[in-house]
Amino acid sequence: MSTFVDNDTKVVVQGITGGEGKFHTQQMIEYGTNVVAGAVPGKGGQEVEGVPVYDTVDEAVKEEDANASVVFVPPAFAGDAIFEALDTDLDLVVAITEGIPTQDMAKVNKRLSEVDTRLLGPNCPGIITPGEAKLGILPGNIFEAGNVGLVSRSGTLTYQVVSNLTERGIGQTTAIGIGGDPIIGTSFVDALDAFENDDETDAVVMCGEIGGEDEEQAARFIAENMDTPVAGFIAGRTAPPGKRMGHAGAIVSGSGTGTAESKVNALNDAGVPVGDTPEEVADAIEDFL
Amino acid sequence: MKLHEYQAKNIFADAGIPVPESQLAGSVEEVVEAVGKIGFPAAIKAQVHVGGRGKAGGIAIVSDADEAREEADRILGMDLKGYTVNEVLVEAGVDFVDEYYVGITMDRGAGKPVAMVSTKGGVNIEEVAEEDPDAIAQEHIDPAFGLHPYQARKAVYGAGVPKEYAREVSGILSTLYELYVENDAADIEINPVMITSDDDVIAADAVMNIDEDALFRQPKLAEMEKDSYQDDLERKAGEYGFDYVRLSGNVGIIGNGAGLVMTTLDLVDYYGGKPANFLDIGGGAKASRVANALDMVFSDENVDSVVFNIFGGITRGDEVAKGINEALESFDEIPKPVVVRLAGTNAKEGMEILNTDLVQVEGTLEEAVQRAVKNASEVEQ
Numbered sequence: 001m002s003t004f005v006d007n008d009t010k011v012v013v014q015g016i017t018g019g020e021g022k023f024h025t026q027q028m029i030e031y032g033t034n035v036v037a038g039a040v041p042g043k044g045g046q047e048v049e050g051v052p053v054y055d056t057v058d059e060a061v062k063e064e065d066a067n068a069s070v071v072f073v074p075p076a077f078a079g080d081a082i083f084e085a086l087d088t089d090l091d092l093v094v095a096i097t098e099g100i101p102t103q104d105m106a107k108v109n110k111r112l113s114e115v116d117t118r119l120l121g122p123n124c125p126g127i128i129t130p131g132e133a134k135l136g137i138l139p140g141n142i143f144e145a146g147n148v149g150l151v152s153r154s155g156t157l158t159y160q161v162v163s164n165l166t167e168r169g170i171g172q173t174t175a176i177g178i179g180g181d182p183i184i185g186t187s188f189v190d191a192l193d194a195f196e197n198d199d200e201t202d203a204v205v206m207c208g209e210i211g212g213e214d215e216e217q218a219a220r221f222i223a224e225n226m227d228t229p230v231a232g233f234i235a236g237r238t239a240p241p242g243k244r245m246g247h248a249g250a251i252v253s254g255s256g257t258g259t260a261e262s263k264v265n266a267l268n269d270a271g272v273p274v275g276d277t278p279e280e281v282a283d284a285i286e287d288f289l
Numbered sequence: 290m291k292l293h294e295y296q297a298k299n300i301f302a303d304a305g306i307p308v309p310e311s312q313l314a315g316s317v318e319e320v321v322e323a324v325g326k327i328g329f330p331a332a333i334k335a336q337v338h339v340g341g342r343g344k345a346g347g348i349a350i351v352s353d354a355d356e357a358r359e360e361a362d363r364i365l366g367m368d369l370k371g372y373t374v375n376e377v378l379v380e381a382g383v384d385f386v387d388e389y390y391v392g393i394t395m396d397r398g399a400g401k402p403v404a405m406v407s408t409k410g411g412v413n414i415e416e417v418a419e420e421d422p423d424a425i426a427q428e429h430i431d432p433a434f435g436l437h438p439y440q441a442r443k444a445v446y447g448a449g450v451p452k453e454y455a456r457e458v459s460g461i462l463s464t465l466y467e468l469y470v471e472n473d474a475a476d477i478e479i480n481p482v483m484i485t486s487d488d489d490v491i492a493a494d495a496v497m498n499i500d501e502d503a504l505f506r507q508p509k510l511a512e513m514e515k516d517s518y519q520d521d522l523e524r525k526a527g528e529y530g531f532d533y534v535r536l537s538g539n540v541g542i543i544g545n546g547a548g549l550v551m552t553t554l555d556l557v558d559y560y561g562g563k564p565a566n567f568l569d570i571g572g573g574a575k576a577s578r579v580a581n582a583l584d585m586v587f588s589d590e591n592v593d594s595v596v597f598n599i600f601g602g603i604t605r606g607d608e609v610a611k612g613i614n615e616a617l618e619s620f621d622e623i624p625k626p627v628v629v630r631l632a633g634t635n636a637k638e639g640m641e642i643l644n645t646d647l648v649q650v651e652g653t654l655e656e657a658v659q660r661a662v663k664n665a666s667e668v669e670q
Contacts, residue, residue: 020573020603076505098572101473101503102395106432109400125602137572139602139634154548155572159600159633160654180547182397209548212397235551238536238558239567246532246547246569248502249397253415260555276559277655278552 003149003174003194003201004092004118005068006132012037012060012090014081015072016048020096024072024137025049031140033133036064039084061088068092070126070135078122079104086115094135095122095185102248105183112185119185123247124177125155136177146171148285149195149228151188152207153180153214154247157235157278161205164282170289173201180209180247188218196226203229203288205281206272210236211250211258219266231284232267232274234260290499290514291338295378297495300472301479304464307491311380320361321354323379329353330382333360337372341413345369350382383493385483389450390414390425391462392478392496393436393469402430402469404440404462406448410481424448436466457490458482472510473503522589529581531568538563540665541586541595541625545570545604553598553658560655562662565592573603579612587624594664595627596657597648599636606631606639617647626664630657 011028015021016038026049029035035051037060044055054060057069069090073081078097085093086108100122112119120127126136130143142159144166152158155177162175176191178184188206195201208215215234222230237260239245241252252258264274275281292300298308312323313336324331335347342348347369349360357379367374388411396403407425409417417424426447428440441459450458461482469477479492504511514527526533532547536554540562544550547569554564566589570582586595599609609631617623627648631639643650649664651657 024603075502099502101506102475102500103402103432103470103473103503106395106401110431110433137603142633152548154546154551155602156544156546156600157548157552159602160549160552163600163632182395183400207548209551214398217398233552235548235555237555238564239551239554240534240536243534243567244501244532245534245551245567248500250547250551277556279653279655 003129003176003198005127005129005135005174007034009068009092009133009135010034010036010064010066011135012039012057012064012066012069013051013072014039014057014069014085016040016051016053017043017046018072021072022048025051027140028134031134033135036066057084057088061090066090068135069094071095071097071122073097075099075101079108082108082119083111086111086117086119089115090117092118092120094120094124094126096124096126096136098123100181102182105181109183120176121179121184123181124179125158127174127176129174130172138175138177142166143175144171147173147200147202147289149173149198149201149204150175150207151191151195151204152177153209153249154207154235157207157233161207161233161278161281164278165285168282168286170282170285173198180249182212182249188214189221192218192221192226192230196228201228203231203285205231205233205285207233207235208263209234209247209250210239210245210252210260211247213258215263216266219270219272222272223270229288230272231281231288232272233278233281234263234274236260290501290504290510292497292499292513293336293338294334294495295336296513297497298492300468300497301492301495304468306461306464307489308495309381309383309491309493311378313376314361314379315376317358317361317365320377320379321358324351324354324357327379327381331357332380332382333357333364334378334380335364335367335369335374336376336378337369337374339370339372342369347374383483383491384486385493386486387484388481389458390478390480391458391465391482392476392480393465394476396429399429401432404428404430404436404444404466406444406450406458406462408449414480430466435470436463438463453488454484454490461490461492472497473500473507474498475500522585525585525588529585531570531582531585533585534567535589536564536566537591538565539591539593539669540661541565541589541592543568543570543582543586543595544598545572545574545600549598549600553596553654556655556658557596557662560659560662562665565589574608576608576612576615579609580616583613583616583627592625593668594661595625596661597627597629598654598657599631599633601631601633601636603634605634606636607642610639610642613648614642614644618644623647628657628661628664630654
């Protein structure tokens with residue numbers, strides 16, 4: 001089994017005619033993802049990488065039966081693009097775009113509470129079920145099918161940890177990038193819950209970072225609800241308070257909430273080993289298996 | 290992005306929130322001229338992006354021209370927690386009987402804005418939140434509807450603001466929310482709102498932080514960004530479009546992706562070194578961008594050694610290698626030793642291109658960081 005995406009996922013790419021949209025559509029198709037349509041206002045009737053383009057997501061869903069979308073739309077228009085996707089009753093929307101204004105995401109967040117669609121991101125690398133499908137920009141070649149689930153707020157840190165696992169012959173069920181923004185659609189808890197209910201996932205890696213309290217919530221969830229063992233990593237231990245470390249969400253507030261120390265302690269209290277280095281995370285997973 | 294107090298106050302005043310009469314001054318003479326116009330007592334307030342200015346000596350209350358001259362001379366040019374004071378706000382002193390807090394921020398956990406009111410104003414509100422959370426009345430705001438007037442009243446009454454001021458304070462809170470939305474603020478607050486001895490309500494301070502991701506649609510505020518840099522390096526990073534944070538150590542760090550760059554900083558610290566900076570070149574960087582990143586880190590005089598760590602997803606190893614070669618081949622002598630680790634997309638092609646006479650190459654993140662830390666410690670000795 002896999003989490004959120006598999007062979008049956010039919011993808012519409014929003015922003016398919018842009019540079020990144022085009023490149024990653026080609027990459028996704030090459031990986032085996034079933035990309036059935038693109039959606040770009042004014043570009044309906046064109047083809048990109050053999051994929052038909054429609055003016056609206058609604059048309060793409062009606063004509064090609066898409067059930068998921070990947071959003072490569074620039075930040076100024078991405079909030080609107082996510083609304084458009086949410087209004088077509090898709091199962092999953094993956095928002096890759098970085099730099100969407102937070103107040104736009106607050107509105108999206110409100111809409112999310114009214115629909116059944118799952119939003120992943122924004123500002124995330126996407127999701128991959130190795131050997132089946134990838135939605136997003138993750139480099140497919142570093143992944144291998146296996147029995148470890150991975151959830152992370154950061155793209156490149158995900159690649160680092162995955163390569164540490166794959167080099168040891170440890171494959172992955174699904175890797176989920178939840179995104180580095182302050183307001184995101186899918187939380188650690190949502191992903192951990194899905195992994196706990198997946199029979200093929202025998203262990204989980206959770207890569208968190210400074211800012212917010214999602215990791216602390218995840219720690220409580222793990223302690224109360226999970227039998228599957230989890231190993232953790234927290235980035236940003238040396239980050240000074242009040243400075244945004246790249247990700248809009250990666251900031252320790254002046255009052256000291258969102259620190260790495262608080263997150264590491266919460267995870268340790270929940271019985272989750274937290275690696276000092278990515279290698280140590282792989283060590284912990286190897287011990288679990 | 291932080292606005293200065295005077296910038297925020299101008300925005301507040303334009304929206305009808307009462308603020309004290311004030312004037313911006315950049316020299317002692319300008320301060321003396323300003324107090325002459327405004328009268329005494331007057332406050333001289335350093336315009337720098339740090340909290341707790343008063344405690345750190347950045348605010349003075351003066352009662353005559355001589356005192357104004359003396360304090361202006363002291364504050365202008367002083368170093369306030371690492372920031373040089375270039376401008377002060379000269380403001381009419383307020384004779385107050387009470388101080389409140391009003392503010393709006395984004396509650397990340399709830400995914401919606403929250404309005405806050407407290408009668409414990411004039412002190413660090415984060416400390417109040419920790420020690421006496423009940424002293425802050427909170428109302429979450431549905432962004433689709435905005436702050437309902439009843440919510441503003443509920444927060445004001447809930448905080449225990451006396452009835453005679455409730456109408457005005459809730460009006461200020463509603464205006465703050467309008468400004469929060471109009472300006473794409475991340476935080477907006479007045480601490481304190483003062484009740485004067487004449488029963489007037491006035492905003493004595495003003496804090497406004499803007500969501501950097503929304504600056505593309507806030508052209509006036511984006512203009513102010515150039516005043517918000519701490520030093521020349523941050524200004525340079527802004528021009529290059531890098532996510533950059535300067536730290537106090539001597540190991541320069543360049544990488545791609547926030548989480549991995551943070552991890553590289555953490556590993557430098559873990560292996561006994563001190564990170565000099567956070568620099569994320571972002572996804573899909575081309576050679577010129579890579580060269581700019583090296584230029585940035587080399588121009589930090591604290592840096593003794595550099596680690597360049599790339600795990601390519603959309604960033605391609607061959608582009609990175611080209612950029613590193615380009616940057617380093619322009620030097621007769623490499624200014625600081627550079628350790629490079631390339632992994633992911635086109636890493637193999639990158640390794641073939643990379644001029645290994647100019648850099649040290651390591652295969653893993655851990656090895657690269659340890660080597661850079663060692664290089665830095667050798668320079669120290």
